[in-house]
Amino acid sequence: MTEKTEAMTRERVTGRPRLLIPQTAGFVYCPGCHEPLVARAIAEALEEMGMGDETIGVFDIGCNSFLLGMLDIDSVLTPHGRPPDMATAIKHVYPDNIVFTVQGDGGLLAIGADPLLGVLTRAEKITIMMLNNAVYGTTGGQMAPTSLVGQKTTTTPEGRDAIKSGFPIHAAEMIATFKGTAYSARGAVNNPYNYERTREYIKVAFGKQMSKAGFSFIEILVACPPNWHLSPIDSLKWMEEKMIPEFPLGEFKNVDKIE
Amino acid sequence: MGERMFIEGNEAIARGATVADCQAFFGYPITPQNEITQWFAREFPKMGRIFVQTQSELGSINMLYGAAATGIRAMTSSSSPGWSLMQETMSDMANAELPCVVIDVQRGGPGGGPIRHAQQDYFQCTRGGGHGDYRNIVLAPASAQECCDLTQLAFYLADKYRNPVVVISDAIIGRLRETIEVKKIDFGPMPDKDWAVTGKGRHKDGKRRVVEHAGDLFARYPSYQALLLNLDQKIKRMQESELRYEGYKTEDAELILVAYGYTARVSKEAVNMARTEGIKAGLIRLITAWPFPYEVLRQKASQGSRFLAVEDSLGQLVDDVRVAVESHTEVGLVNILDRHMPTDGGMILPDKILAKIEVMK
Numbered sequence: 001m002t003e004k005t006e007a008m009t010r011e012r013v014t015g016r017p018r019l020l021i022p023q024t025a026g027f028v029y030c031p032g033c034h035e036p037l038v039a040r041a042i043a044e045a046l047e048e049m050g051m052g053d054e055t056i057g058v059f060d061i062g063c064n065s066f067l068l069g070m071l072d073i074d075s076v077l078t079p080h081g082r083p084p085d086m087a088t089a090i091k092h093v094y095p096d097n098i099v100f101t102v103q104g105d106g107g108l109l110a111i112g113a114d115p116l117l118g119v120l121t122r123a124e125k126i127t128i129m130m131l132n133n134a135v136y137g138t139t140g141g142q143m144a145p146t147s148l149v150g151q152k153t154t155t156t157p158e159g160r161d162a163i164k165s166g167f168p169i170h171a172a173e174m175i176a177t178f179k180g181t182a183y184s185a186r187g188a189v190n191n192p193y194n195y196e197r198t199r200e201y202i203k204v205a206f207g208k209q210m211s212k213a214g215f216s217f218i219e220i221l222v223a224c225p226p227n228w229h230l231s232p233i234d235s236l237k238w239m240e241e242k243m244i245p246e247f248p249l250g251e252f253k254n255v256d257k258i259e
Numbered sequence: 260m261g262e263r264m265f266i267e268g269n270e271a272i273a274r275g276a277t278v279a280d281c282q283a284f285f286g287y288p289i290t291p292q293n294e295i296t297q298w299f300a301r302e303f304p305k306m307g308r309i310f311v312q313t314q315s316e317l318g319s320i321n322m323l324y325g326a327a328a329t330g331i332r333a334m335t336s337s338s339s340p341g342w343s344l345m346q347e348t349m350s351d352m353a354n355a356e357l358p359c360v361v362i363d364v365q366r367g368g369p370g371g372g373p374i375r376h377a378q379q380d381y382f383q384c385t386r387g388g389g390h391g392d393y394r395n396i397v398l399a400p401a402s403a404q405e406c407c408d409l410t411q412l413a414f415y416l417a418d419k420y421r422n423p424v425v426v427i428s429d430a431i432i433g434r435l436r437e438t439i440e441v442k443k444i445d446f447g448p449m450p451d452k453d454w455a456v457t458g459k460g461r462h463k464d465g466k467r468r469v470v471e472h473a474g475d476l477f478a479r480y481p482s483y484q485a486l487l488l489n490l491d492q493k494i495k496r497m498q499e500s501e502l503r504y505e506g507y508k509t510e511d512a513e514l515i516l517v518a519y520g521y522t523a524r525v526s527k528e529a530v531n532m533a534r535t536e537g538i539k540a541g542l543i544r545l546i547t548a549w550p551f552p553y554e555v556l557r558q559k560a561s562q563g564s565r566f567l568a569v570e571d572s573l574g575q576l577v578d579d580v581r582v583a584v585e586s587h588t589e590v591g592l593v594n595i596l597d598r599h600m601p602t603d604g605g606m607i608l609p610d611k612i613l614a615k616i617e618v619m620k
Contacts, residue, residue: 052459053459053460054458056458058325072467073458073459074458074468075456075467076324076328076469076470077469077472079321079324079347082324082348086321088311088325089283089285089309089325090326092283092309093282093309093331094457097458114314114315115317118314118315121314122311
């Protein structure tokens, strides 16, 4: 089957969310990358909620920025690590819109830790989606705040040594401890069940904005086969055997009112 | 008729922004600009406008990026170290072509420096400040009245060129209390901001808008070269159209002082003292620190005038004066080492300038 007919077959079977922009100029993501699935989950969630016209997406520097080209919504690209600041301002200007960010693990937990703590402190009514692939993907697979102990990266060639460079951050659990957080969950898109569940998490998180409940957060585990030095199939295995045991899936906080 | 009030420069900036329809202010505490942030914190919520105390100056400038992306008029203010922190995003906003206003109430440096007055951010403000090729219009008030009026002008120019505009003040101008008239200046209607990100539902054509600072990634311009060409043309348009300065007794002047901000007021006093001694001195006071009046100085130099830069730094403005006169004539300097006392409370006073004028006459 040619690539074109395969895409057409897929579209006939599953449909294409109207908010998902067809990638006519070629696909930018690596084979086996999970990030395009996140774009689809966001598009489906917004469409089911009927909020596509009322949503503003804020995207960071990194592979996630390509989502900006895939989602047919008003969007802003920010300097590296700063989406929570942008989203804060936009939400204050348009409090009835859904305002979300998409960021990598490095973009949120390393360079972006300052604006993250800012929105948590002020209980901003925005949604942050963090794509956790345990490496810096765009720049060539360096150690990220979420890299597993023992994981070989280009800046931990012998594997991450916990004594020398610490332990992976569990963002969803950490963010759930803040009083201003209304919702915190961790999902994955490595199989249809997890994909469906993650899409529901996204809808719940956006719902927290519509009810003005508080801050909402979703961490989404995604595979990065080139930087994991694994095939797309073996990456799925690594996801099940290494990533999910370290970063368990589920909801860590879900309240209707912050106090 | 505007409202007359006896206020300091920092508050005048806030009042100017308010009558210019600034809808959002983002600020982080830093001396000597705290009066601005506190004024907005107190007054803006009452008006239904936006105030956010940020977690850092990085937060301030990036919230400003977000607010400007929605098309509203928005502002932040800081002082020298905080202004340094903002530079990456200043560069990004120049690329993204976002109109906004940033206030720098200068204090001493380098580093943490003293928290009192100085004029050491001239290069950083007039050369862009961040990475890459870009320029910002830099407005330099020398009175509380100008703090109010030039802040209004800053919003207008930011919208006109879709570019950040900087207001460079200092701790003396910021804390100087004077009687001013707060009056809305009419620059005509605000331009339509069809490019702004508001949610697709608010656009007449129903098509998405994207604000980004990458240029080549999402085809805002057909090529990187096209992006640079647009920036270059914008810089030239600003240079051609937005030069502002005040000439004081320059007609027959044989020695022309060049200064901005608080040292310009001191220089004016020194010119008056020199004139009573029969010395033909004059002053060119920069109202725009960028664009700089190169051509004006060059002409005066060709007519035989000599120049004396007066600035409360080791010497930054003086470089522009030297560039303008192309070594055809003598350029003197009164700088931060000429303060009346060596502590951080020292100021450049008229008698030190007069002494230099007498040497150069």
